[in-house]
Amino acid sequence: xxxRGKAYIVGGYEHPDRVIPDKSVSQIHxxxxxxxxxxxxxxxxxxxxxxxxxxxxxxxxxxSDYLGLKxxxxxxxxMTGGSSPVFQIGHAAAAIAxxxxxxxxxxLAARPRSERQQRAAPxxxxxxxxxFGTNTIAMxxxxxxxxxxxxxxxxxxxxxxxxAASQHAQYNEHALLRKPVTVEEVxxxxxxxxxxxxxxxxxxxxxxxxxxxxxxxxARDLGRTGCKILGHGEAPKHTNNGNVDLTFTGARxxxxxxxxxxxxxxxxxxYASIYDSFTITVVETxxxxxxxxxxxGGAFVxxxxxxxxxxxxxxxxxxxxxxxxxxxxxxxxxxxEAVRQMQGTAHPGVQVPDCQVALVHGTGGSLGTRMGxxxxxxxxxxx
Amino acid sequence: xxxxxxxxxxxPNVNPEVKVFWDATxxxxxxxxxxxxxxxxxxxxxxxxxxxxxLNVEWIEASGKGTVYTYTVxxxxxxxxxxxxxxxxxxxxxxxxxxxxxxxxxxxxCDPDSVKIGQAVxxxxxxxxxxxxxxxxxxxGGS
Numbered sequence: 308x309x310x311r312g313k314a315y316i317v318g319g320y321e322h323p324d325r326v327i328p329d330k331s332v333s334q335i336h337x338x339x340x341x342x343x344x345x346x347x348x349x350x351x352x353x354x355x356x357x358x359x360x361x362x363x364x365x366x367x368x369x370x371s372d373y374l375g376l377k378x379x380x381x382x383x384x385x386m387t388g389g390s391s392p393v394f395q396i397g398h399a400a401a402a403i404a405x406x407x408x409x410x411x412x413x414x415l416a417a418r419p420r421s422e423r424q425q426r427a428a429p430x431x432x433x434x435x436x437x438x439f440g441t442n443t444i445a446m447x448x449x450x451x452x453x454x455x456x457x458x459x460x461x462x463x464x465x466x467x468x469x470x471a472a473s474q475h476a477q478y479n480e481h482a483l484l485r486k487p488v489t490v491e492e493v494x495x496x497x498x499x500x501x502x503x504x505x506x507x508x509x510x511x512x513x514x515x516x517x518x519x520x521x522x523x524x525x526a527r528d529l530g531r532t533g534c535k536i537l538g539h540g541e542a543p544k545h546t547n548n549g550n551v552d553l554t555f556t557g558a559r560x561x562x563x564x565x566x567x568x569x570x571x572x573x574x575x576x577x578y579a580s581i582y583d584s585f586t587i588t589v590v591e592t593x594x595x596x597x598x599x600x601x602x603x604g605g606a607f608v609x610x611x612x613x614x615x616x617x618x619x620x621x622x623x624x625x626x627x628x629x630x631x632x633x634x635x636x637x638x639x640x641x642x643x644e645a646v647r648q649m650q651g652t653a654h655p656g657v658q659v660p661d662c663q664v665a666l667v668h669g670t671g672g673s674l675g676t677r678m679g680x681x682x683x684x685x686x687x688x689x690x
Numbered sequence: 691x692x693x694x695x696x697x698x699x700x701x702p703n704v705n706p707e708v709k710v711f712w713d714a715t716x717x718x719x720x721x722x723x724x725x726x727x728x729x730x731x732x733x734x735x736x737x738x739x740x741x742x743x744x745l746n747v748e749w750i751e752a753s754g755k756g757t758v759y760t761y762t763v764x765x766x767x768x769x770x771x772x773x774x775x776x777x778x779x780x781x782x783x784x785x786x787x788x789x790x791x792x793x794x795x796x797x798x799x800c801d802p803d804s805v806k807i808g809q810a811v812x813x814x815x816x817x818x819x820x821x822x823x824x825x826x827x828x829x830x831g832g833s
Contacts, residue, residue: 434702434712435734436794438824440769445782448762456760456807500782501763548740549733549791551784553760 309568313404314411315526316396316534316685318347319518319643325483325632327513328421332361333373335416335515340374343517347529349410356381356408356520358395360415360636370414381408387543387679388671389582389636391415392518394681396642397539399520409522416515419635432546432677444508444585446673448500450553451587455502457554457602460590462502464605466493468586469506469629471613476626478656483510484630493586507586509628509637516632516639518646532688534649537571537664540564541681554602556588557680558595558668565666565682566597573597576684577662578648579620580641582670583627589613591675592668593620596682615657624648624657638669642683649685663687697780697796698773699816699824707737710749715823718815720752722789733791752789754813755830759784759792763802781805785827799828 320342322335330338336359344350355378359367367384381402385394392415399411454460470490476482488506496506526532542560545551566572573596581589581596590604598620599607606612613622623629625644628637645665647653665685672678704712714721723732725739726746738745761783768775781797783805797805798814810830815823 431705431736432734434704434708437770438700438702439794439796439826440698440764440771440774440777440780440782441794442764442769442774445762445764445769448764449760449782449784452762452807453760497766499764499766501765503762546734546792549731549793551759551792553784 310397310400310404310539311537311568311570312523312535314400314520314522314536315532316536316642316646317519317521317526317529317531319343319516319646320346321516321632321640321643322514323481325481325512325514326420327418332363332416332418333370335418336361336370336414337374339416339515339517340412340414343519344412347519347531349519351375352378353410354412355379356399356402356411358383358399358411358413360386360391360395360639362417381411387681389584390638390669390671390679390681391636392638392642393667393669393683394541394679396518396520396536396683397541397681400536400539403520403522409525411520412517413520414515414517415636415639417634417636418513420511420513443673444503445500446676447585447587448503450591450674451502453553454587454591458605460605462494463490464609465507465586465590466490467608467610468583468589468613469493471611471618472583472623472627472629474614475624475657476630478654479626479631482626482631483512503585503587509584509633510630512632512634514632514634516643518639518642534646535686535688535690536683537686537690538565538567538569538684539682540568541679543679544675545677551676553675554591556591556595556670556675557678558592558682561680561682562596565684569684569686571664571684575664576620576666578624578645578659578665579622580645580665580667581622582637582641582668583623583629584633584637584670586629588670588674589622592670596666596668615659621657621659624653636671638671641667641669645685649687663690697798698777699818700771700773701818701820702822702824704822708735711735712822715815715825716817716821720754720813720825721749722752722791723747724750731790733793752787756785756787756811756827758797758805758807758809758811759786760807761797761805785811796826797828798826
């Protein structure tokens with residue numbers, strides 16, 4: 308049993324705004340849902356599967372109500388932080404392959420730039436971690452520091468991830484940061500949590516996005532078969548009972564599962580959306596997915612390795628979370644740029660010619676410590 | 691044991707099944723749960739063994755010695771907890787204990803910029819004033 312060829316991403320929509328002081332997250336969900344459905348010629352009443360990522364308590368149920376989705380036969384509110392939509396597209400494809408639904412809507416919306424997230428009841432590990440002053444940047448910095456120690460990765464190499472994103476973002480009229488930056492500017496930016504600088508970190512936006520996943524029959528009826536789901540893999544990774552290893556991510560497990568199902572290898576990938584909450588996130592993930600040897604990620608991204616024109620692998624051609632859009636959880640934006648690359652609708656300045664196979668990788672939580680990893684592989688109809 | 695407490699010392703949420711751990715911190719002892727069936731040392735503390743599923747878990751006293759596995763100098767708050775809203779630079783770290791587990795903590799009583807991976811450290815306890823203390827670490831051989 309496999310999802311290979313059983314479902315298609317027929318289209319998507321990224322919210323054009325990056326600062327949204329005057330709308331609720333529910334309204335943003337509605338705007339991206341309607342935007343995605345409109346693009347593909349469907350309506351809310353066509354949706355029979357709904358996949359929600361957001362900040363509300365019981366958000367899938369609440370937003371189904373808000374959107375008036377009355378024909379649902381499948382509901383998923385998986386929460387793995389920023390990687391949630393990448394998990395959910397695999398779940399949508401599986402549900403479609405099993406006949407549980409035919410037209411799946413996946414939405415994400417959040418407003419971390421305009422409102423502080425509410426804190427839920429303490430998790431069991433909180434008393435053994437948060438009391439020591441954890442925060443998101445510091446948790447990723449712990450991983451970066453260890454990666455540097457074990458493999459000799461440098462701040463200059465990490466900076467190249469941001470440089471590539473900024474080179475791409477200059478073509479994206481919606482990107483929050485459109486100005487190209489240099490390696491020197493990154494390593495000379497303010498140190499936030501050693502060894503991560505201000506420019507090693509993603510932007511914080513208010514935004515959202517949505518995609519529509521359908522059965523092959525619906526995709527053919529809509530004339531949108533250019534983005535076939537070839538494979539998907541997911542894996543949580545955690546502290547492993549006191550044996551935490553911060554030099555690798557859950558991509559070490561989710562990647563091979565996705566490649567095996569898709570029947571392709573890293574060498575076949577023409578474009579990759581790699582979750583880029585921080586520069587180190589990209590370096591560790593590329594290693595774990597097999598684009599280079601473990602420990603060689605720094606060299607792989609250096610010297611323009613990720614730039615669309617002339618790089619080793621075009622990555623995050625929308626400008627990524629580092630420059631374009633990261634509403635606290637950026638997995639949807641990763642999917643959307645891969646869909647654009649597959650459809651040939653990315654900006655001409657960054658479009659990969661003849662993009663046959665694209666990979667999307669989502670990372671949620673704290674890199675290496677406690678995280679959700681999901682890998683999605685897309686192919687053209689004849690792939 | 692006289693500890694420099696410039697760093698915030700929030701009161702941990704004490705779940706009933708780990709009260710023994712927190713009570714011991716107030717007495718200056720670092721306890722670790724150990725599975726009596728498969729002998730695995732467990733971290734973070736839980737009343738069962740995640741390695742074998744056994745409920746036969748006992749507390750052992752750690753030596754309090756370890757080495758720095760990784761660290762960061764967090765130079766700009768805020769931490770996830772409100773106590774860390776404006777703490778000034780502090781060192782967040784994972785320390786690998788002699789008994790095996792890598793535990794999250796802070797490195798204190800030293801210049802944050804002097805901390806190194808592999809450095810030998812020893813436990814100190816920062817009293818929360820609420821019947822608990824946070825196990826933090828300082829360079830080994832401190833006084």
